Amino acid sequence: MRGGSAKTSGWFHVSEAADSPKPDRNGRVHAGEALGPTEDSFRLIVETIPGLIAVMTPSGEVEHVNSQVLEYFGRTLEELKHWGSTDAVHPDDLPHVTAAWQQAVATGSPYHFEHRIRRFDGQYRWFQSRGLPLRDDNGRVVRWYNLLTDIHARKESEERLRRSEADLLEAQRLSHAGSWRHHLASGTFTVSPEVLRIRGVESAEPLSTIDRMYAGIHPEDRARVRAAYEGAQARKGEFDAEYRIVLRDGTIKHLHTIGHPVLNESGVVVEYFGTGIDVTEQRQARAALESALEEIKRLKDQLEDENLALREEIDQAFMFQEIVGASPALKAVLSHVSKVAPTDSTVLISGETGTGKELIARAIHKH
Numbered sequence: 001m002r003g004g005s006a007k008t009s010g011w012f013h014v015s016e017a018a019d020s021p022k023p024d025r026n027g028r029v030h031a032g033e034a035l036g037p038t039e040d041s042f043r044l045i046v047e048t049i050p051g052l053i054a055v056m057t058p059s060g061e062v063e064h065v066n067s068q069v070l071e072y073f074g075r076t077l078e079e080l081k082h083w084g085s086t087d088a089v090h091p092d093d094l095p096h097v098t099a100a101w102q103q104a105v106a107t108g109s110p111y112h113f114e115h116r117i118r119r120f121d122g123q124y125r126w127f128q129s130r131g132l133p134l135r136d137d138n139g140r141v142v143r144w145y146n147l148l149t150d151i152h153a154r155k156e157s158e159e160r161l162r163r164s165e166a167d168l169l170e171a172q173r174l175s176h177a178g179s180w181r182h183h184l185a186s187g188t189f190t191v192s193p194e195v196l197r198i199r200g201v202e203s204a205e206p207l208s209t210i211d212r213m214y215a216g217i218h219p220e221d222r223a224r225v226r227a228a229y230e231g232a233q234a235r236k237g238e239f240d241a242e243y244r245i246v247l248r249d250g251t252i253k254h255l256h257t258i259g260h261p262v263l264n265e266s267g268v269v270v271e272y273f274g275t276g277i278d279v280t281e282q283r284q285a286r287a288a289l290e291s292a293l294e295e296i297k298r299l300k301d302q303l304e305d306e307n308l309a310l311r312e313e314i315d316q317a318f319m320f321q322e323i324v325g326a327s328p329a330l331k332a333v334l335s336h337v338s339k340v341a342p343t344d345s346t347v348l349i350s351g352e353t354g355t356g357k358e359l360i361a362r363a364i365h366k367h
Contacts, residue, residue: 048150052148060105069148074120078275090116090124097129108133108141114151126155135357151308176278182210182232182259183271189213198255198278200247218244218252230258236269238262254283 046066054065061083071156072089073080083089089097101339106109111131116124127148134143169178182188187209194268199207207213221243230302232239238290239259244252259274 046125052150054146054148056144056146058143060101060144064249073117074121087118090118092116101303104131104133108135111146114155117148125152141319170336176281178276179273180259181271181273184269187211195276198253198276199245200249200251216245216247218246232259232261233269233272236263236267239272239274253278253280255279 011196011350022087043064046055046064049066050068052066052069052072054069055061055063061075064079070077076086079086080088084094084098087097097113097115100111100113103109104108110133111129113129114126116126129146129148131144131146134145136142136267171173173194176194176198179192180195181190189207189209191204193209195207196202196204201207207216214222214226225241225243228241229239238261239257242256244254246252255276255278257274259272260267261273262273264270266287269286307327
């Protein structure tokens, strides 16, 4: 199709009717076969095909479009002839559409492209563009038949899928959890990018088989993990194991891996898919917490011992705080009291009743 500057810029695409001529092995449609019907019959066929159809001249100018094209764009045929200078094609797609169309016109090759075009209400929708050249017996292009197929729903589904995959990869990155799939018959092992990061490798080649996966497991854990996985396969059940892996630089990580079996119609396990979670930080945090609890317990026991010793010192220091005196006779009495007070012995204090006798009895009773 030519824009307002008369430069070839693109074209609309057409599919063949049920009785229309088929292209040969080189993608050619021969004019002798295609021009059999009258012009009126040809236009009738174009109008009845359920699609956006246009017919172009060899140089790329719009010759005819069906009513569906006019209804979709909400424009006249004359306006569509100048679409290259309008907003009919999404601005982001126009350069690529132009280049592809120019290449097709220059080479006479079939055309296939996906881009967005503007509907009458201003909405851009995705379409698949397909074009075939019509050639005469001498191989010269005499027409282009073009079809636009609405693929907007498919594109939206692809975009949702792409976003879901991106969200999944981001969730795996944030949670340090990668997904894996193991095909039992071939032994092929496929993993997500997060597994590569956890394992410290740049490509999936070192993890491409189950034996290579086993090779990365810590030697002390390898036999246990293999037995657990093979046991899960034998009983067609879930796989769950926690183990260590050794990276190429010697770093040790802790993984928690779970796997779910996939059975065919005959009930045979054909593959496992699952998730491997890097729990190294959790294990380190748990070990640090256990160490902290041990230290707290040790400090608690030490504090209790020191508290008991301090209490004894205080008791000893203040045992006779109510008794005042420093004579040799009084010191001798107090020495006897300090020895007998901590015991369970019965003490008889003799002498005249008075304040001194009561103070001695109170000191013995208190301590």
